[in-house]
Amino acid sequence: MHRFIIVGGGAGGLELATRLGDRYGSTDPKKTPHAQVTLIDRNPTHIWKPLLHEVAAGSMDPFTQELEYAAQALWHGFEFAQGELIGLDRAAKRVTIGPLLDDEAGELIPQREFDYDTLVISIGSTTHFFGVAGAQENSIALDTVGQAELFRKRLIAACMRAEHRAPDPVIEGQPEQPRIQVAIVGAGATGVELSAELRNTAQVLSAYGLHKLDPKHDIGIALIEAGPRILPALQERVSTATAELLNKVGVRLMTGETVAEVSRDSIRTASGKIIRADLTVWAAGIKAPPVLANLDGLPTNRLGQLVVRRTLQTEIDDNIFAIGDCAACAWPGNERNVPPRAQAAHQQASFLMKSLARRLEGKALPEYTYRDFGSLVSLGHYSAVGNLMGGLIGGNMLIEGLFARFMYMSLYRLHIAALHGYPRMVLDTFAHWLRRSTAPRVKLH
Template identity: 85%
Template structure:
């Protein structure tokens, strides 16, 4: 029996494990499986990573959106092993999973070795702090649900504290969120977001809505727009540098209307507990700092039995998604450096790329078992969408299909953005359950506050 192991239960890895389990797993106890499919992840649950900014802002309760890996495995004919990848032996065709520990109960599972015939690495990416002094210690990244929840709780605590205690005096030369000093009093709280890519932009817009909701529910009596300042800091000349300039300009205009102050062309040199210092000499007040300035591959990839990596630590793969020196090891998603024909750069680290690669690899692995040659993957750019909360959305649509780009914004763009997550749910559960999940989500929202308040 062929043994498939997928390491990483993100969007691409979980979709691949689900489809392989449906195709080759055992539909019932009486029918033997055609292949053994195992998913490995260090966490017990899955959440779609593009939603983490909503978790951080409190506009999404993660516990209503998380999916239990063990349950998904039972429903779709694969096995789940919880643990972190710590080693690979390509000669023996084994991976090593580190021990599983609980902070209260101690070690739950020992270190284990799993044998494979085909290994797929899909462990995603982590935050890149670029060696900036104090960045890792004094800012919060948004890689996990735990980090997003930590920021949300600190934001609520800061709002409640600011209402009852006099603000600290602001040092000379420290930038505030108001455009012109003297026009309005300085904000009681200032949130700084480093990095104006999709995550930073979406979080800044979502936080403005959160401030209004927290005030409406009486958690504080601060003015949502003037007492809570939001600044967005970007090293490049404009926000959303990976997207077209017209998308960036439209987004900047909308954020400015929401009262978000933009600092572009400012490289962060140091992050302290209450401020950010830039390379140009500016000091920006920051009661809370979120770091969303870049990503890199997990460090473990550099120690996987000699598999080649690039400067970002990604596994270098061919267009078949096989690693350069081992046909039995594949990689997909953010952790894979995959060629993009006709472009100088590799396939971008986007959710749509991981979804495409999971679908491609499912068909490829079917051909592998049949002894047929493997096809080559070609990335299709369907454009990009950026959510600005319930206010709006902007993006460029169908760029790779029509040879150009169509700028979209407003309600239509918001609908398209929301449909991306629903398509992910459909890939995991089918369209019937996706529709039921959508209805259930709407019913929950109709009887719950718009922001998680505790």
């Protein structure tokens, strides 16, 4: 029986495990599966990572959107093992998973080893602090639900404290300072989306009486970007349209400012500016998890990503594949690799499903080509903006407003459909609408 091991249950890894389980596994314990499919992840639950900015802003309750890996495994004929990848033996075709610890650092499950015939590594990415002094210690990243929830709780606490604290004295000739200042370092998609969501959150918290601050003037949001414009990875007209919308809702845009140091209550830029920051979010870049650099000699690039061929196989081992943010895959006709986006992980999971079927049949593997369907950025309650490209419209078109927001929401619904099928996706959408109609717009506790 062929043994598939998938390490990492993100967008690509979980979709691939689900499809492999549906095709080769068995949900009936009395029936023998055609192949053994095992998903390994360090967390017990899955959440779509592009939603974490909404969790941080409180506009989404993560517990209503998380998916239990063990339940998904039961429903779709694969096995789940919780643990973190710590080692690889390519000669023995074996991965090592670290011990599983409880909240008190007690050992629940000891270190384990899993043998494979085909290994797929899909462990995503982590925040890149670029060695900036104090950045890792004094700012919050948005890699996990725990980090997003930590920021949300600190934001509510900061609002409550500010309401009962005397305002700073007004200095003649200088503008009045906000009572609370949130600084977001990095104006990519995560930073931009979070800034818009936070502006809406400030208004909702005030409406529910958690504070009596003026949502626009007393709660400041500064978006700091080292490049000349926000959303540097997207087209300039998308960046311009987004900047106009953020300016309208009172987000302070600071472009061309490289952060040199992050302290507990301020940020110092390379140009010498000091920016007050009661809360700092670091969203300036990503890199691959450090463990990839120690996987039995598998080649990595400067960001620590595994270098893969067009077949998505690693350069020196045909039995090991890598997809998603942790893979450096060439993008023909472009100077850069396939971008670390959810749509790329989804495409690679779909491609690899067909490719692995050919591998079992002993056929030659096809080459993967990324298809860019455009990019969408949610501006929360206010709007959305983006561009559609390629096969969708036969060209390139800037979209914004209600249509762009509908397209943005559709991306997550397509992910749900890939995991559960379209009938359950429709039911999930309806259930989500019911919850939204009977619950506060922002999580208040």
